[in-house]
Amino acid sequence: MSPDRSRSTQRFAESATPVETLSRRYVACAATTIALVMTALSMGTGRAHAQGGATGARPPASTTVPRPDAQASAVRKWREQHEVEIVRELTTLLEIPNRATDRANILRNANLIKAMLERRGLAAQLLENGEFPPTVFGELRVPGATRTVMFYAHYDGQPVTVSEWATPAYSPTLRAPPQADGSLGAVRTGPVNGRYNAEDRIYARSASDDKSPIVALMSALDAMRATGQLPSVNVKFFFEGEEEAGSAHLSEILAKHKELVAADVWLICDGPAHQSRDLQIVFGVRGVMGFDATVYGPARALHSGHYGNWAPNPAMLITELIASLRNSDGRILVDRFYDDVVPPTASELAAARALPPVEADMRRALLLGASEAGNAPIAERIMLPALNIHGIKVGEVGELSNNAIPTEA
Numbered sequence: 001m002s003p004d005r006s007r008s009t010q011r012f013a014e015s016a017t018p019v020e021t022l023s024r025r026y027v028a029c030a031a032t033t034i035a036l037v038m039t040a041l042s043m044g045t046g047r048a049h050a051q052g053g054a055t056g057a058r059p060p061a062s063t064t065v066p067r068p069d070a071q072a073s074a075v076r077k078w079r080e081q082h083e084v085e086i087v088r089e090l091t092t093l094l095e096i097p098n099r100a101t102d103r104a105n106i107l108r109n110a111n112l113i114k115a116m117l118e119r120r121g122l123a124a125q126l127l128e129n130g131e132f133p134p135t136v137f138g139e140l141r142v143p144g145a146t147r148t149v150m151f152y153a154h155y156d157g158q159p160v161t162v163s164e165w166a167t168p169a170y171s172p173t174l175r176a177p178p179q180a181d182g183s184l185g186a187v188r189t190g191p192v193n194g195r196y197n198a199e200d201r202i203y204a205r206s207a208s209d210d211k212s213p214i215v216a217l218m219s220a221l222d223a224m225r226a227t228g229q230l231p232s233v234n235v236k237f238f239f240e241g242e243e244e245a246g247s248a249h250l251s252e253i254l255a256k257h258k259e260l261v262a263a264d265v266w267l268i269c270d271g272p273a274h275q276s277r278d279l280q281i282v283f284g285v286r287g288v289m290g291f292d293a294t295v296y297g298p299a300r301a302l303h304s305g306h307y308g309n310w311a312p313n314p315a316m317l318i319t320e321l322i323a324s325l326r327n328s329d330g331r332i333l334v335d336r337f338y339d340d341v342v343p344p345t346a347s348e349l350a351a352a353r354a355l356p357p358v359e360a361d362m363r364r365a366l367l368l369g370a371s372e373a374g375n376a377p378i379a380e381r382i383m384l385p386a387l388n389i390h391g392i393k394v395g396e397v398g399e400l401s402n403n404a405i406p407t408e409a
């Protein structure tokens with residue numbers, strides 16, 4: 001996911017993981033996502049079906065349909081007994097570099113994920129797209145199921161700046177939780193008696209965003225089969241290889257494979273847990289659109305003593321322009337901007353208000369005296385369009401500062 005790339009700190013960087021600019025990523029364990037997947041796979045017809053599908057899925061051990069809480073606890077128990085294998089499958093995937101433009105390694109990732117699907121008896125294929133990263137597609141048909149759920153995740157990752165990594169990005173490293181001052185936790189040697197400390201983290205590129213969901217989904221399938229359950233819906237998987245590079249060819253792939261990718265619902269497994277650390281399913285995803293703008297001043301830098309108040313200063317022009325775009329409550333002031341913005345409904349607002357309150361804790365942890373719109377709840381705020389500035393580059397400061405009216409901003 002490419003949400004607003006603002007910086008966050010400490011425990012909210014842990015729970016609200018999509019801080020795309022932070023290079024160290026971690027995931028405690030695939031277990032929480034398995035629970036989410038359990039919820040997801042239980043949707044649909046509400047009935048479990050007894051046999052493996054035409055794709056060669058193995059039949060479950062029993063045909064009884066346990067209650068949802070019993071299902072969840074059976075899966076949880078299975079997961080506790082298989083943490084070592086789950087984490088091993090994740091670290092094997094994390095060891096393969098995954099920048100979208102690294103063709104050779106992207107294909108290694110794609111082929112490994114395809115093999116992971118096939119090992120579980122799913123029909124899997126690479127949806128090739130010329131020189132661009134293929135999508136790994138998998139399908140589990142469930143006899144009698146009338147609905148289809150698509151699970152999306154992406155296997156590519158952001159580029160790595162080697163100097164920002166305490167340990168190499170493609171050498172997954174297990175660590176204790178960060179210390180109180182925010183510094184890295186101690187390196188762990190591995191599981192103890194087959195169990196991981198649920199608060200430990202694996203540091204590697206894409207450990208959380210977004211390879212972990214892929215392994216969690218596979219593990220959820222394993223757990224369901226091992227505990228005699230089968231999804232009540234047809235299940236498809238769409239693992240993209242170009243998300244962090246802007247998904248430039250996603251629409252082509254979707255158009256080309258229209259029937260293959262048809263589903264009643266897509267679950268995008270590429271978002272954060274709630275800041276309270278509870279699991280969450282979010283209806284709708286915030287999109288992002290960006291641009292660079294340049295404001296020009298004089299053709300060459302001018303002495304501010306000789307030309308100030310005469311030559312327009314691009315630093316002033318750009319800040320005035322930006323300040324005119326929104327007010328301090330985030331209301332976008334561009335004419336007619338809200339004409340096609342659908343406001344949240346009363347039930348959506350009620351759902352947002354029913355979320356655990358986390359704002360006061362977050363303000364404290366982030367050293368914010370106040371948040372926008374009179375400390376309004378974050379869930380309400382992110383349902384509205386936001387206009388943000390990623391950076392302004394103009395002139396020189398500090399040691400390089402000089403008395404100049406710059407040429408552009």
Ligand SMILES: [Zn+2]
Nearest residue numbers: 001209210270
């Ligand atoms: Zn992502």
